[in-house]
Amino acid sequence: MKQKIAISIGDLNGVGLEIALKSHDEVSKLCSPIYCINYTMLHQGAKLLNFELPDNLQLHEVTGEFEIEAGKVSYESGLYSYNSFVEAIKLCEIKQADAVVTMPIHKEAWKLAGLDFVGHTDLLRKYFNQDAIMMLGCPAMFVALFTEHIPLKEVSSHVTFEKVANFLFDLHKSLGDKQVAVLGLNPHAGDNGVLGNEEREIEKAITHVNKTIGKELFHGAVVPDIAFTPSFRENFNYYVAMYHDQGLAPLKALYFDESVNISLNLPIIRTSVDHGTAFDIAYKGDAKNLSYLNGIKSALNFINN
Structure with a gap:
């Protein structure tokens, strides 16, 4: 049985969704990805990418809808990326996922959304009250x-x-x-x-x-x-x-x-891409996925060890 990985979708005005979609077939051979995004936002992003959605995508509902604007810093995209991350964490807490892999967030967008965290690790540190x-x-x-x-x-x-x-x-x-x-x-x-x-x-x-x-x-x-x-x-x-x-x-x-x-x-496994939202190339089809694939593989290594 494949391990389940919760995918925190990141800032939807950046490259995270493109990377997740273009990598889905390869990632599905390694694990069972659960994408923390609702269908409305997923469909909107896929349309901007001119990407046909696979039939086997497993989604975990994240509330909220807004207009994706490639390359724009906005409180809506910041809040949605935060909510996606928290939902992914909760999936691990209730044992419905074995690890979290995160797409990039934008720190300024989080600030605009009124979030008192400087990034994923800072949130994890405060969420679990442990020195991540x-x-x-x-x-x-x-x-x-x-x-x-x-x-x-x-x-x-x-x-x-x-x-x-x-x-x-x-x-x-x-x-x-x-x-x-x-x-x-x-x-x-x-x-x-x-x-x-x-x-x-x-x-x-x-x-x-x-x-x-x-x-x-x-x-x-x-x-x-x-x-x-x-x-x-x-x-x-x-x-x-x-x-x-x-x-x-x-x-x-x-x-x-x-x-x-x-x-x-930490009490959960979390890995992430080691790059930012790359707003300059968002929704242009040019985003590279090697860091994301390595993040998936690293999460699986930690689960199995």
């Missing part, structure tokens, strides 16, 4: 983010022994005995305090966590500008970045089309 971890990547390289969508000037205040240690313990619970490179915050990983003291907090946390779990799994603080070089990556494909762009700039430079977003340390 955002990890992005593909089998060649995964990057877990110690901090996510916060101003750069605030990152250093978060880099404390206690916070880093708790993060590493949670990451270990999710990943098991993987070798993980933990990046420093500052250039040259602080140069022994010359360029900053945050690395001392990171290193204390690494020592404590490794000693507690009884294995040398976490390594660092690694100098950030050498961490993603070919020779270093021969020994590591799991990383912890101290802030968003530190980890995602190299990841997207190397594996933009194939990377996925995975939420760890």
